[in-house]
Amino acid sequence: MENPENPKQVGRRSFLKGGLMGGVALAGAATAGKAMAAGDPLITEVQDWNRYLGDGVDANPYGTPSQFEAHVVRKNVPWLTSDAISSINFTPLHALDGIITPNGLCFERHHGGVAVIEPTAHRLMINGLVDKPLVFTMDDLKRFPRENKVYFLECAANSGMEWRGAQLNGCQFTHGMLHCVMYTGVPLRTILAEAGVKTEGRWLLAEGADASAMTRSIPMEKALDDCLVAFGMNGEALRAEQGYPLRLVVPGWEGNMWVKWLRRLEVGDKPWQQREETSKYTDLLPDGKSRRFTWAMDVKSVITNPSPQAPIKHGKGPLVLSGLAWSGQGTIKRVDVTLDGGRNWHTARLDGPSLPKALHRFYYEFDWDGSELFLQSRAIDEQGFIQPTKDQLRSVRGSNSIYHNNGIQTWYVNKDGGIENVEIS
Amino acid sequence: MENPENPKQVGRRSFLKGGLMGGVALAGAATAGKAMAAGDPLITEVQDWNRYLGDGVDANPYGTPSQFEAHVVRKNVPWLTSDAISSINFTPLHALDGIITPNGLCFERHHGGVAVIEPTAHRLMINGLVDKPLVFTMDDLKRFPRENKVYFLECAANSGMEWRGAQLNGCQFTHGMLHCVMYTGVPLRTILAEAGVKTEGRWLLAEGADASAMTRSIPMEKALDDCLVAFGMNGEALRAEQGYPLRLVVPGWEGNMWVKWLRRLEVGDKPWQQREETSKYTDLLPDGKSRRFTWAMDVKSVITNPSPQAPIKHGKGPLVLSGLAWSGQGTIKRVDVTLDGGRNWHTARLDGPSLPKALHRFYYEFDWDGSELFLQSRAIDEQGFIQPTKDQLRSVRGSNSIYHNNGIQTWYVNKDGGIENVEIS
Structure with missing residues (x-):
């Protein structure tokens, strides 16, 4: 995210690690805010975007994302298909x-x-x-x-x-x-x-x-x-x-x-x-x-954050785990989340409209203690179908398939917050 | 919509008015389809988009609308504000x-x-x-x-x-x-x-x-x-x-x-x-x-189609009237539509999720007989608030206001399907 070519950009590390904001952790496990520091120029000084008028409404009749979100794009995997047209x-x-x-x-x-x-x-x-x-x-x-x-x-x-x-x-x-x-x-x-x-x-x-x-x-x-x-x-x-x-x-x-x-x-x-x-x-x-004729998409879920492209950067403490669940059979009734590869399961919080055959958003908030994690989510739909493990799927269908893999996904989180796609048995 | 500079484009009038498709209206008031005509090249001949491979997936990582939708953009009204920045x-x-x-x-x-x-x-x-x-x-x-x-x-x-x-x-x-x-x-x-x-x-x-x-x-x-x-x-x-x-x-x-x-x-x-x-x-x-402190946005609705920018081009017969209704007080309970400036009201069909303080979509399908219309919609929210006429609003607030006009909007439809913003008493 840091852009060395942008002189207006204030280096993030200098604030969070250099202690300008004091780094005073407030009481309470859920606290993520910091006590105000008198010397923080982002608070005490007038910034350029406050000092000068911005662009008006005419430049861009069909709007596009912020310049700082240029990394949020669709991506292909070149080796996955032989050309870009059938891709x-x-x-x-x-x-x-x-x-x-x-x-x-x-x-x-x-x-x-x-x-x-x-x-x-x-x-x-x-x-x-x-x-x-x-x-x-x-x-x-x-x-x-x-x-x-x-x-x-x-x-x-x-x-x-x-x-x-x-x-x-x-x-x-x-x-x-x-x-x-x-x-x-x-x-x-x-x-x-x-x-x-x-x-x-x-x-x-x-x-x-x-x-x-x-x-x-x-x-x-x-x-x-x-x-x-x-x-x-x-x-x-x-x-x-x-x-x-x-x-x-x-x-x-x-x-x-x-x-x-x-x-x-x-x-x-x-x-x-x-x-x-x-x-x-x-x-x-x-x-x-x-x-033949395997039309319906079975009940499935995945943890989207944290995940390999969105590692944990904030260290220990409050963490918002989030993901998606869906089923071709209707609505999602429940999503369970495990931090330890399936030994203990916790019921996630479903949020937003629950519409049949639509995505459902789930969250599980917890305090990360800095130890290794094996994150998984498991969805259950309104028909009672339960998302299987990949091994359960393979025991029935072998491993020649390409399609209809609704198995439980595992993300391994290391002590630094880095994340990898792994399988555990 | 017709673009004379695009040689690939087949003139629409030649089909619908020239009779190549036969123009055979089928029985039933709701019929909008045409009987198949043997000579329609759009049906009988292989088109370019079917003959040649299209572009692949790489060109545009953040997608934009179809080139044929370039007219669907935000627009400003230059005389409304003195400059484009505060606009x-x-x-x-x-x-x-x-x-x-x-x-x-x-x-x-x-x-x-x-x-x-x-x-x-x-x-x-x-x-x-x-x-x-x-x-x-x-x-x-x-x-x-x-x-x-x-x-x-x-x-x-x-x-x-x-x-x-x-x-x-x-x-x-x-x-x-x-x-x-x-x-x-x-x-x-x-x-x-x-x-x-x-x-x-x-x-x-x-x-x-x-x-x-x-x-x-x-x-x-x-x-x-x-x-x-x-x-x-x-x-x-x-x-x-x-x-x-x-x-x-x-x-x-x-x-x-x-x-x-x-x-x-x-x-x-x-x-x-x-x-x-x-x-x-x-x-x-x-x-x-x-x-002072007029914060909530009151119950309101508007017919979006047909309307001055979207006149009736298809002549008499089945017509889909559509619009939006909303209320700062919660959900919309009912929307009524009139074709004759308020003499007769018809209950519209609400469609899609009904979420509090969100837009609601309504439809009213009818057969247009080609006569003049005075279209209006009137929304009622879950608290029982009813959208007023503009005259009712003015009788209470005068006409010095700029804000909070939730009055009933009237569109006048002429016999050719052209539409204007009008007021009726």
């Missing part, structure tokens, strides 16, 4: 709080790059086993009653590297194929009703307009339940990399099914067995067979 | 949906420009009638238990021009000093408890570190209730123009009290009577006296 970048979970992900930090996963589609040139077709094949413009779609719902989106491959042991050092990389926004869109069942699904129509094919022409089969039961044909996220239009102008929202189910740049919905009587639901997005079991 | 820009409410405002579109109001403060150089002091004066660094504050809450923020001067009649043509300008985000911060009562408020401490002065050194008096009752010392909005750090790295959140109360770049909290035994609570942010009554 991934990750949400910086360690730098975020609450349950809403800003649109500019929502992870991206593309199979053919970002399609750039002028919205008046976009069409959504519905065909197949319907009474009336239809074509909708974006303007057409915006004439149907719409809904606003907060949902998490998790890539099926999130935490996928961890099947073979602790590998990536930071929750941005182990768990950052995850975001949560408020979507605005038309219920899919409204569109289907408009076309009229024939009695034998039991499956839906969703197809994207991008260069990968992403295609996934969705059972009619889900399509008629809570799916949305969405054009908005967090109040504004979808971002290009999230499928502008139109994407499918399939709440609680794996991200790959949330087809971006949605251009076609075909009603059929059986699944299509497309590439992305046969050779990909299936889990290879030890006996050589694959699990 | 305002407005949230484009007509282009948004749901209840979350993206951080880049949250309106700005500055009294001394945007302070640029390196977070490690920021301090929050608490002094006055406390047992222990304290100074906190940002790192200190982040060691206290925190909360995440969705709140609207409305400038007291929002709709202020309307006291003297319909003047600004668009809800961005009449109602756009309004946004709603999820804040992350430490309850103010936690900070006050840390310092220990003396028995005679009944008021709190909040002071900003910017060039205007914004200062406001807040009664202790409110300070101990639901105020936050906030460092996050919509998951990430506060934006610079919203007070980075620290602002006060005063839920339901006028935006001016939400002191940005918060550097000092002083506990006292009476209000300070600062400029911004005496000559400003008071309402001048017809008898020459001013209303």
Whole structure:
């Protein structure tokens, strides 16, 4: 954070370690404030930002983050994919709080790059086993009653590297194929009703307009339940990399099914067995067979702070541990946290709105005594599903899988507050 | 929306009016889709975005909106203020949906420009009638238990021009000093408890570190209730123009009290009577006296679509009317909508989470017959407060006020779908 090129910046160490503020710890374990020091120039002297007028309102009609937050960005892992087009970048979970992900930090996963589609040139077709094949413009779609719902989106491959042991050092990389926004869109069942699904129509094919022409089969039961044909996220239009102008929202189910740049919905009587639901997005079991149609994202959680990219810098004393929990089955009922690798569990505090199939924020505040820690969190959803350990998962599914790893994550904290991704048995 | 310089763009009129899609209106009043036409090249031909790979994930680590949404920006009204530093820009409410405002579109109001403060150089002091004066660094504050809450923020001067009649043509300008985000911060009562408020401490002065050194008096009752010392909005750090790295959140109360770049909290035994609570942010009554301490933002609503900046372009038939409602007293219980200037009222559909002191989204779907409309919305909050007409407000407060105009807004819709801000009696 320290920028030697900025002469206005006051070195932080000189204050906290040099004793200018006196370093007088006040009584009480929860105390984090310092007694006022007469000589602190940040208190006694008028600072530049108080002395001179700042910039006005005109410079930046669409605002961007503070210059001091330039490190809070999506990041990719170059060796993870062979090129940048069919690739991934990750949400910086360690730098975020609450349950809403800003649109500019929502992870991206593309199979053919970002399609750039002028919205008046976009069409959504519905065909197949319907009474009336239809074509909708974006303007057409915006004439149907719409809904606003907060949902998490998790890539099926999130935490996928961890099947073979602790590998990536930071929750941005182990768990950052995850975001949560408020979507605005038309219920899919409204569109289907408009076309009229024939009695034998039991499956839906969703197809994207991008260069990968992403295609996934969705059972009619889900399509008629809570799916949305969405054009908005967090109040504004979808971002290009999230499928502008139109994407499918399939709440609680794996991200790959949330087809971006949605251009076609075909009603059929059986699944299509497309590439992305046969050779990909299936889990290879030890006996050589694959699990098929593993759609729902199971109950899961991760501690986002402290974590490898956000080590403990303040030493002993009061510490805010925080993290995220979610379940494709509904709301989160409880999150437990352990500091000693599972010997003792503590109930975390859930904070903020508890919405089905949305992220939940949890906190556990404690006094760190400076000793080594093995941090874990374990979520339990409203259906009673409990997040398993990685070993429990492997005992059932082996370690050939890429997808659907909802195992408990362990962070090792050393005595200096440095943190690593580890596995313990 | 049509861009003649983009050769890839297919003219929209040629399809909708030229009949290539057949223009076959299907049965049923709610039908907005068109029957499929064999000759539509947008359906039958492979488009560029489907033929060629798009950009990969690396180009833009902090994402920005689609190039086709460049018109969705905050805007100022140059003649409204004498310069751009002590000025305002407005949230484009007509282009948004749901209840979350993206951080880049949250309106700005500055009294001394945007302070640029390196977070490690920021301090929050608490002094006055406390047992222990304290100074906190940002790192200190982040060691206290925190909360995440969705709140609207409305400038007291929002709709202020309307006291003297319909003047600004668009809800961005009449109602756009309004946004709603999820804040992350430490309850103010936690900070006050840390310092220990003396028995005679009944008021709190909040002071900003910017060039205007914004200062406001807040009664202790409110300070101990639901105020936050906030460092996050919509998951990430506060934006610079919203007070980075620290602002006060005063839920339901006028935006001016939400002191940005918060550097000092002083506990006292009476209000300070600062400029911004005496000559400003008071309402001048017809008898020459001013209303004092008008903190809460009263129940209010506005139709955001259709509205002057978002006219009806699709002609007769199904129309989605949408808007926002909010109250500083809590949640919204009901919103009524009229199409004929108040002769007949219809209950609107509230959609999305209903959170206290947060925006609420409402919809009213109807079939437009192409006739003139006088659109109004009227909100009722959980305390039973009903949004008044502008005339009702003026009968009590005259028309010298600038602040706290929560009167019912009227949009006149002509037969072509064009819309104007009007007043009717």
